Amino acid sequence: MSIIRLMLGNLFDMIERFLGRFFPSQWNPMLNLGALGFFFYWIITVSGIYVYIFFDTGVNNAYASIEYMTHEQWYLAGIMRSLHRYASDLLIIVMMIHLLREFARDRYRGAHWFSWVTGVPVMVMMFVAGISGYWLVWDKLAQYVAIVSTEWLDLLPIFGEPIARNFLSPDALESRFFTLMIFIHIAIPLIALAILWVHLQRVSKPVINPPRGLAISVFGLLMALSLFYPAYSQPPADLAMVPANVGLDWFYLPLYPLLETLPGSVTWGMGTCFLIILVAMPWLPPLKRAQPAVVDLDNCNGCERCFSDCPYDAIDMVARSDGRAFEREPLVNLNKCVACGLCAGACPTSIPFRKMSKLSPGIDLPDNTIVSLRDQVELVARGLVGPRRIMVFNCGHGPDLSGVSSDNVGVVALVCIGQLPPAFIDYVLSRDLADGVMLTGCLENSCDSRKGIDWTNARLAGQRDPHLRGRVERARVETFWAGSTGKTQFSAALNKFADSLDATALIQKARSEQSKVTSEGKPDA
Amino acid sequence: MPDTFRYASQFLFFTIVAVFVGYFSNQPVHRHFPEGMAQIKLGFAHGAKRKIDCRKLTAKEIAKLPANQRRPNNCTRGRIPIHVQLILDGKILYDDLLIATGLFQDGRGKVYRKITVPVGPHTITARLRDSKRASGFDYETTRQVVLQPYQNIAIDFRADAGGFLFR
Ligand code: HEM
Ligand code: SF4
Numbered sequence: 306m307s308i309i310r311l312m313l314g315n316l317f318d319m320i321e322r323f324l325g326r327f328f329p330s331q332w333n334p335m336l337n338l339g340a341l342g343f344f345f346y347w348i349i350t351v352s353g354i355y356v357y358i359f360f361d362t363g364v365n366n367a368y369a370s371i372e373y374m375t376h377e378q379w380y381l382a383g384i385m386r387s388l389h390r391y392a393s394d395l396l397i398i399v400m401m402i403h404l405l406r407e408f409a410r411d412r413y414r415g416a417h418w419f420s421w422v423t424g425v426p427v428m429v430m431m432f433v434a435g436i437s438g439y440w441l442v443w444d445k446l447a448q449y450v451a452i453v454s455t456e457w458l459d460l461l462p463i464f465g466e467p468i469a470r471n472f473l474s475p476d477a478l479e480s481r482f483f484t485l486m487i488f489i490h491i492a493i494p495l496i497a498l499a500i501l502w503v504h505l506q507r508v509s510k511p512v513i514n515p516p517r518g519l520a521i522s523v524f525g526l527l528m529a530l531s532l533f534y535p536a537y538s539q540p541p542a543d544l545a546m547v548p549a550n551v552g553l554d555w556f557y558l559p560l561y562p563l564l565e566t567l568p569g570s571v572t573w574g575m576g577t578c579f580l581i582i583l584v585a586m587p588w589l590p591p592l593k594r595a596q597p598a599v600v601d602l603d604n605c606n607g608c609e610r611c612f613s614d615c616p617y618d619a620i621d622m623v624a625r626s627d628g629r630a631f632e633r634e635p636l637v638n639l640n641k642c643v644a645c646g647l648c649a650g651a652c653p654t655s656i657p658f659r660k661m662s663k664l665s666p667g668i669d670l671p672d673n674t675i676v677s678l679r680d681q682v683e684l685v686a687r688g689l690v691g692p693r694r695i696m697v698f699n700c701g702h703g704p705d706l707s708g709v710s711s712d713n714v715g716v717v718a719l720v721c722i723g724q725l726p727p728a729f730i731d732y733v734l735s736r737d738l739a740d741g742v743m744l745t746g747c748l749e750n751s752c753d754s755r756k757g758i759d760w761t762n763a764r765l766a767g768q769r770d771p772h773l774r775g776r777v778e779r780a781r782v783e784t785f786w787a788g789s790t791g792k793t794q795f796s797a798a799l800n801k802f803a804d805s806l807d808a809t810a811l812i813q814k815a816r817s818e819q820s821k822v823t824s825e826g827k828p829d830a
Numbered sequence: 831m832p833d834t835f836r837y838a839s840q841f842l843f844f845t846i847v848a849v850f851v852g853y854f855s856n857q858p859v860h861r862h863f864p865e866g867m868a869q870i871k872l873g874f875a876h877g878a879k880r881k882i883d884c885r886k887l888t889a890k891e892i893a894k895l896p897a898n899q900r901r902p903n904n905c906t907r908g909r910i911p912i913h914v915q916l917i918l919d920g921k922i923l924y925d926d927l928l929i930a931t932g933l934f935q936d937g938r939g940k941v942y943r944k945i946t947v948p949v950g951p952h953t954i955t956a957r958l959r960d961s962k963r964a965s966g967f968d969y970e971t972t973r974q975v976v977l978q979p980y981q982n983i984a985i986d987f988r989a990d991a992g993g994f995l996f997r
């Protein structure tokens with residue numbers, strides 16, 4: 306499992322990087338899958354309502370009413386119909402990639418289980434909704450879908466009478482099944498939407514709307530497809546004929562040929578096993594559960610930064626319990642915390658400068674403390690020599706930097722780059738532990754802990770507390786969001802940074818020499 | 831990368847997605863039925879006679895029963911298996927005993943079967959035994975048909991409609 310996940314993770318990294326070459330990072334479609342899913346859902350809803358106005362809900366006239374929309378009123382109802390179909394196809398595509406990506410990024414275990422498990426019924430429902438939609442057209446494809454679906458359901462020994470008998474011959478056909486399908490087609494997506502709301506309960510500030518530019522492009526894609534390649538029906542259903550050659554929608558019906566040919570024990574057995582495994586995956590070995598963040602009230606002033614930076618809504622601010630003069634204190638919800646460390650990076654007491662008092666942030670990860678981070682920094686610094694000493698802070702999901710370390714390059718590992726309090730950068734440079742500091746991690750907008758890169762960028766730019774102090778020379782700090790497979794790109798960026806550093810470091814040295822000279826020259830200054 | 835090139839690449843990307851979605855939304859065509867053949871679909875559910883005939887209760891016996899359970903007959907639950915045969919041009923195409931469904935075999939026996947047959951003229955006989963008789967059938971229907979390619983002929987059974995229905 307771990308190997309598959311790793312390989313898939315690297316594949317995603319490469320695709321995201323490739324798309325990143327021509328998409329601005331916030332527009333990258335691969336980094337907006339959930340939001341695109343919602344976007345398609347809304348398009349399906351609007352077009353669905355319009356199409357329903359002209360749809361004849363009786364089985365005998367349904368086909369004709371859809372033909373009317375497609376051919377007579379092609380300019381509106383026809384386009385709506387095409388939008389409805391193609392947005393549904395794209396919904397399935399982005400949903401399945403989203404599922405794979407959450408798996409590949411290892412975001413289905415531990416506290417993430419909640420979103421994962423609630424995603425599974427949504428997936429099933431989206432398929433059921435689409436399949437019931439194809440049923441409503443009552444063309445040859447609908448006939449095929451109806452027959453294969455009912456025959457498959459009949460394999461379960463729960464129906465008194467084969468329901469496939471409803472599609473035995475033209476005069477056996479009744480409207481009741483059709484009415485049931487219309488109901489399913491409308492009710493299931495609504496239920497799925499309700500579950501999606503639950504799906505996002507543990508994600509703070511979820512991205513549910515794609516950035517405008519991406520939304521416009523994707524809508525343009527759908528419109529172009531609808532105009533140049535509109536959705537058509539196949540010939541009308543005729544129960545006196547075998548629907549022998551049908552054009553399938555391979556996004557919704559890829560398994561239908563298998564349902565037809567494989568024995569019921571296999572299809573029902575495998576289907577059930579697949580769903581059970583999917584739901585059980587968060588608890589299957591190898592289990593990985595890092596210790597959640599721990600609050601140390603003695604060092605907490607209730608500033609709420611951890612609360613606003615936590616990407617998983619795992620912190621609540623509650624009434625102060627220790628009698629100190631602060632109003633509130635953070636409380637970590639152990640079930641929601643994914644141990645990303647963003648809170649520790651946000652805490653104003655994560656200051657490495659203190660030598661007298663113990664370095665002890667108000668909130669910290671027991672497995673990866675800020676103290677151990679400072680120890681790492683000092684250890685790495687001791688090994689650095691030369692004029693271009695660079696300390697690299699690498700996130701646990703960043704590139705594999707083995708072999709990058711050298712006399713003048715040292716690597717410090719963190720859980721997430723957002724775990725790094727900006728004061729550490731100041732510390733490294735002002736204590737002359739290195740000449741430059743470089744931060745790396747996931748690809749931009751692809752942060753494994755959702756917000757680590759955003760918060761880091763904002764902290765460095767002085768837009769979010771705790772911010773990097775003004776006295777830090779910005780030319781000596783570089784960020785490069787490399788992604789897990791971006792070692793080559795990172796190395797190139799590192800070399801470039803080192804070159805640029807020459808200038809600053811020299812200036813620095815020159816300045817300090819100069820200041821020594823001047824202070825020696827003017828002892829009274 | 832210059833901006834025009836980036837926009838061109840984005841356009842290309844969306845075009846590829848559009849072509850991909852458009853194509854696989856209804857192609858390639860799925861051919862799942864042999865060319866030049868037709869199909870007979872046999873499907874019905876039917877309750878056979880009981881294994882032990884119901885016995886009429888006497889007025890005295892009925893009176894003895896609790897008020898909410900009074901009934902004219904006393905029946906055991908099991909039903910006889912239904913013997914069904916389908917014969918095409920003198921050859922047996924299908925021959926089966928349908929066991930009644932349900933825990934006590936008191937439900938209906940059911941069958942749903944699709945059989946692929948060559949096109950052209952055929953004589954089809956469907957017959958069924960649902961009683962305790964030792965030989966012969968209780969229902970039998972024979973039809974001459976000329977099957978067209980991909981034609982689907984359904985054979986249903988309804989005792990109240992007099993037996994087999996070809997449609
Ligand atoms: C059309 C269906 C779906 C939609 C619209 C959807 C939407 C979303 C959105 C908007 C997010 C938040 C992303 C963010 O802002 O970081 C999310 C998170 C998530 N989704 Fe889905 N989702 C869908 C189906 C699924 C399915 C089928 C699964 C897997 C079984 C799944 C698994 C997850 C997981 C594990 C997360 C949490 C990620 C984390 O913990 O950071 N989703 N989803
Ligand atoms: S480590 Fe901190 S920021 Fe991350 S999920 Fe836990 S409480 Fe939230």
Ligand code: SF4
Pocket residue numbers: 600604605606607608609610611612634635648651652653654666667668
């Ligand atoms: S960021 Fe630190 S000081 Fe502020 S509320 Fe959280 S733990 Fe307390």
